[in-house]
Amino acid sequence: MSSAIGVDVGGTKIAAGVVDSSGLILESLKVPTPAQDPDLIVQTIADLARQLGASDSVERVGVCVAGFVDRSRSGVLFSPNLSWRGVRLREQLQEALGGEVVIENDANAAAWGEFRFGGGKEADDLLAVTVGTGVGGGLVLAGELLRGGFGVAAEIGHLGLVPGGELCGCGNRGCLEAYGSGTALVRATRFAAHKDPVAAKRLIERASGDIAAIDGPMITEQAQLGDEFAKTQLAELGAWLGLGIANIAAVVDPSLVLIGGGVSQAGELLLQPIRDSYLKALSASRHRPILDVKVAELGNDAGLVGVADLARNSIGE
Ligand SMILES: [Zn+2]
Known part of the structure; x- marks a missing residue:
C-alpha cells in the first residue's frame, strides 16, 4: 500500500x-x-x-x-x-x-x-462548498477536478449575487462570500441582535451580554437548542448558499453538494434552508432531477x- x-x-x-x-x-x-x-x-x-x-x-x-x-x-x-x-x-x-x-x-x-474517500465516494460529480471565514468551492465533474482555462475555476465565493452589495474580501461588492460565509453569519447576527435585542435575548446571554462577542459556534449551539432567532440567522445564511448553488447548477449541473467548514456542524438547520432556497431559485425545478445536499464527511x-x-x-x- x-x-x-x-x-x-x-x-x-x-x-x-x-x-x-x-x-x-x-x-x-x-x-x-x-x-x-x-x-x-x-x-x-x-x-x-x-x-x-x-x-x-x-x-x-x-x-x-x-x-x-x-x-x-x-x-x-x-x-x-x-x-x-x-x-x-x-x-x-x-x-x-x-x-x-x-x-x-x-x-x-x-x-x-470527499470525492475519493468521503461523502462523495458514490458520486461521479459533486460540488464541495466550504463555509468558513470565506466560501470555498471545488467541483468534480465526470470524475475529474475542474480547473478551468487558467487553473482558478470553482472560486464560488466570488459569484456576484448582489450588484453594489456588501464589500467582499476580494475587493468586489456583492459576492456570495460576503453573504454566505461564517464571517457573514456572525456579522449579520450581531447586526440583527442590535436591532432586536429582545428576540436575541438568549443568544446575547450566551455571549455574556456582549453582542460583539457572539461567534459562529454560539449561533449554532443556540439554534440546536431551538432558539428561533439563531435558527433564523442560519436559515438566512442557507438561503444565500442555496441561491449560489442554483446558479452553479445552471452551468455545471452537479448531482451532489457537500457542505463543509465550521458552520456545517449546524446540520439540517443549515441544509434544509439551502435545499429550499436552491429549489426556489432553480429554473423549471419541477421538471428536472433535484440534487442532493449533504454535510461533508472528512472535516x-x-x-x-x-x-x-x-x-x-x-x-x-
Ligand atoms: Zn469576492
Whole structure:
C-alpha cells in the first residue's frame, strides 16, 4: 500500500500527514503558519514533509494552499492570507525535498478528498462548498477536478449575487462570500441582535451580554437548542448558499453538494434552508432531477487527504 504526504497550508495553521491509499491518516503534524514571512512558510512546509519522511520512506508529497494555483500546478499566483504573489512553490519545494511535489488549491483538494474517500465516494460529480471565514468551492465533474482555462475555476465565493452589495474580501461588492460565509453569519447576527435585542435575548446571554462577542459556534449551539432567532440567522445564511448553488447548477449541473467548514456542524438547520432556497431559485425545478445536499464527511482533513491522493496518482505517470 503506497502512502503519500499531504500538507494543507492555511492562513493560521499548516497541517501535514502521511496518508495511505485508502485515505487514512497514519501520522500527522500541525504548526502555526508564519503568515508574515512568505519564505519561512515554504521552509516550514519542507520541514514538516521531511519530519514525516519525505525523500526517505515516503516519496510523494502533495501541498494544498488557500490561494490561486496556476494551470500548470507549479506556482501560486495569489494568496492574500499567506502574503504570496507569484511564488514558484513546486520548484522551491522540489529543490528542498529532492523529489516530485504536487500543488493544488485547498478547496479543490478538499473536493477531491470527499470525492475519493468521503461523502462523495458514490458520486461521479459533486460540488464541495466550504463555509468558513470565506466560501470555498471545488467541483468534480465526470470524475475529474475542474480547473478551468487558467487553473482558478470553482472560486464560488466570488459569484456576484448582489450588484453594489456588501464589500467582499476580494475587493468586489456583492459576492456570495460576503453573504454566505461564517464571517457573514456572525456579522449579520450581531447586526440583527442590535436591532432586536429582545428576540436575541438568549443568544446575547450566551455571549455574556456582549453582542460583539457572539461567534459562529454560539449561533449554532443556540439554534440546536431551538432558539428561533439563531435558527433564523442560519436559515438566512442557507438561503444565500442555496441561491449560489442554483446558479452553479445552471452551468455545471452537479448531482451532489457537500457542505463543509465550521458552520456545517449546524446540520439540517443549515441544509434544509439551502435545499429550499436552491429549489426556489432553480429554473423549471419541477421538471428536472433535484440534487442532493449533504454535510461533508472528512472535516478539516479533506484537503490534506485529497492532495495526498492527487500526489500519489499524478507522480510517476
Ligand atoms: Zn469576492
